Amino acid sequence: MRYHNFFNSIGTPDKIEIFEEDFNEFTIEYSYQTILLPTEETIKNILAEVKNSDICSVYLSIDQGEPVIIKDDNNFSSSFNDLNNLLSSHEEGEKINVKINIYKTSTNNQFHFYSKDCFFSYIKSFDSLSLANFFSSSVFNHTTKIYILIEDFVGILNSSRFFIAVQYQAEEEDYDYREKRNSNIISNNHSSFFGKLKVLPEDFIFEGNGEMDLSTLKRFQRLGKILLISSIFDITDLTKENFYYKLNGYKSISESIEVNNINTENLDDFYNIYLWIYNSGNILDKIGLARNLISLHLKKGSSLELEGDVFESLKSSYKIYEKQNVKQYIEVRNKMSDQILDYGKRVASFTDNFANGFQKSALSLVTFFSSLIVTRILATPKNNSDFIMYSTLITLVFIGITLVYMVISRFELTEQEGRFKKSYEDFKKRYTDLLTQEDIARILNNDEEHNSDLLYIKKKKKWYTTLWVVVLVLILISTIVYYIYGNSNTTLRESLIPTPKFI
Incomplete structure (x- = not known):
C-alpha cells in the first residue's frame, strides 16, 4: 500500500503521531502545519489499494476538532465537500491531523499486513510467554498453517506452522502428528505452561530467504528454544521475566535465567536432539540418554549453551545402548x-x-x-x-x-x-x-x-x-x-x- 506517497503528496509531515498494526487493524497518522487539498482521485486511489474485504477510512481534523471521515461509499462526494469546508477554516498555527485506518478481515487462516515494520514491532511487543499464548489463542485456526502476507516483505520464511511472504502460496501441510507429539511432550516433562499451548518448538524455527528484522527473529528463536528446553528437560517454568529449568542427568542442574539472556546461537543443537527424541523410537530411553549427556555438556553459568557436538555423541551412545539391549x-x-x-x-x-x-x-x-x-x-x-x-x-x-x-x-x-x-x-x-x-x-x-x-x-x-x-x-x-x-x-x-x- 503506497500510503507514504499519499502523505507526501499533500505536504511535508510535521511528525508521525501513530504508526501501528496488528492482526485486526492498521492505523497510521501524520500531523501537518499546512497541507494541499487532496484530489478526489488521490483519495480514491488510497481507498482502492486495500484488500477487498478490508474497510479503509481517511480521517482529517484540525487540532482536537471533529474529523471529516472519507470512505469509499455513497457519501464520498459529500464527505469531500466537508473536507473542503474544513480546510478553508484552517488558521495558521493550527495542527492538521491526517489518519488512515483499516479494519482487516481474515479468511482461511490468511492474515494481511500492510507494513513489515509494524509487523516486526507488533511481535516484539510480546514477551515470550505472551507470544506463545497469543499464537495458541482463538484468533487462529489450529488445524491448518498460518499464512502471514506482508505487502513490503522480501523473500519467504517458512516453518512448521507459519508461512511469511508477500503473496499466498499453498504449502503442503502435515498436522496429523502434532496432537500425538504434544501429548508425548507433556507426558515426559513437567512444565507449568506447555500443556496450555497449541504451539510446538518447530513452529518458531524458520527456513527460507526472508528478510526479517534481527530482533524480531531473535524473539521467535528465543521462544523456540524455550519450548525445546521444555520438551527435553525434566521441569520448566516460564514467567514474563524468567525461565526456570531443572535437569536430572548424570549431574543435577537447577537454574533460573532472564528470558532476554537466553542464547540462541546453538539453537540447531537442541532442535536436532528434540527431533531425534520425538520423531521415532523409544522416547523414554532417548530422553533419558539425552538428559544425561546434556547435563555433562551444558556450560556452567551460561545462557543455556552446549559445549561440543552433543548430538553426534548422543547418536553414538544410543547405538551402544541398543547393542546392549538387543x-x-x-x-x-x-x-x-x-x-x-x-x-x-x-x-x-x-x-x-x-x-x-x-x-x-x-x-x-x-x-x-x-x-x-x-x-x-x-x-x-x-x-x-x-x-x-x-x-x-x-x-x-x-x-x-x-x-x-x-x-x-x-x-x-x-x-x-x-x-x-x-x-x-x-x-x-x-x-x-x-x-x-x-x-x-x-x-x-x-x-x-x-x-x-x-x-x-x-x-x-x-x-x-x-x-x-x-x-x-x-x-x-x-x-x-x-x-x-x-x-x-x-x-x-x-x-x-x-x-x-x-x-
Whole structure:
C-alpha cells in the first residue's frame, strides 16, 4: 500500500503521531502545519489499494476538532465537500491531523499486513510467554498453517506452522502428528505452561530467504528454544521475566535465567536432539540418554549453551545402548510370539468345545428320534395313539432342551470371545513399558493373527449355529409328520376292524 506517497503528496509531515498494526487493524497518522487539498482521485486511489474485504477510512481534523471521515461509499462526494469546508477554516498555527485506518478481515487462516515494520514491532511487543499464548489463542485456526502476507516483505520464511511472504502460496501441510507429539511432550516433562499451548518448538524455527528484522527473529528463536528446553528437560517454568529449568542427568542442574539472556546461537543443537527424541523410537530411553549427556555438556553459568557436538555423541551412545539391549529385545520378542501361539490354542480350544456340544446334542437327539421310529415300526403297543402322542411330546421337549443348550453355548462362546479380546489388549499394554507402539505392532504383524483368530471364531459360530438350527428344524418337521401320519393310520386301521356281533 503506497500510503507514504499519499502523505507526501499533500505536504511535508510535521511528525508521525501513530504508526501501528496488528492482526485486526492498521492505523497510521501524520500531523501537518499546512497541507494541499487532496484530489478526489488521490483519495480514491488510497481507498482502492486495500484488500477487498478490508474497510479503509481517511480521517482529517484540525487540532482536537471533529474529523471529516472519507470512505469509499455513497457519501464520498459529500464527505469531500466537508473536507473542503474544513480546510478553508484552517488558521495558521493550527495542527492538521491526517489518519488512515483499516479494519482487516481474515479468511482461511490468511492474515494481511500492510507494513513489515509494524509487523516486526507488533511481535516484539510480546514477551515470550505472551507470544506463545497469543499464537495458541482463538484468533487462529489450529488445524491448518498460518499464512502471514506482508505487502513490503522480501523473500519467504517458512516453518512448521507459519508461512511469511508477500503473496499466498499453498504449502503442503502435515498436522496429523502434532496432537500425538504434544501429548508425548507433556507426558515426559513437567512444565507449568506447555500443556496450555497449541504451539510446538518447530513452529518458531524458520527456513527460507526472508528478510526479517534481527530482533524480531531473535524473539521467535528465543521462544523456540524455550519450548525445546521444555520438551527435553525434566521441569520448566516460564514467567514474563524468567525461565526456570531443572535437569536430572548424570549431574543435577537447577537454574533460573532472564528470558532476554537466553542464547540462541546453538539453537540447531537442541532442535536436532528434540527431533531425534520425538520423531521415532523409544522416547523414554532417548530422553533419558539425552538428559544425561546434556547435563555433562551444558556450560556452567551460561545462557543455556552446549559445549561440543552433543548430538553426534548422543547418536553414538544410543547405538551402544541398543547393542546392549538387543538380547533383551529378542527375548521379549520371542516371549510375545510364544504368547500369540498360546492365544491361537485358546481359540481352537473353545471353538472345539462349541462344536463338540453341537455334535453331542445333535447325535443324542437324532438317536432318540430314530429309536422312536424303530419302536413304532417293530412294537405293537396296546394303545397306539397314546404312544404316538407321548413320544411326540417327549421329542418336542428334547428339541426345546437342545435349543436352549444351543443358545447357552452361543452365549458362552460370545463371552469367551470378549474375554479373548480383552486379554489380548491387556497383553499388548503390558509391553508398552518395554517397547514402543511401533515395535509392538511390528512384532504382532499389526494384529493379523489376532484378527484371523477372531474371524475364525465368527465363522465357526455362524457355521455350527446354522447347522444346529437346520438339524432341529428337520427333526421338528419329521416329528410333526410322524405325529400326523401315525394318528391317521391308527384311525384308518380302527375303522377297518369288524365289530364283534355281540357288541
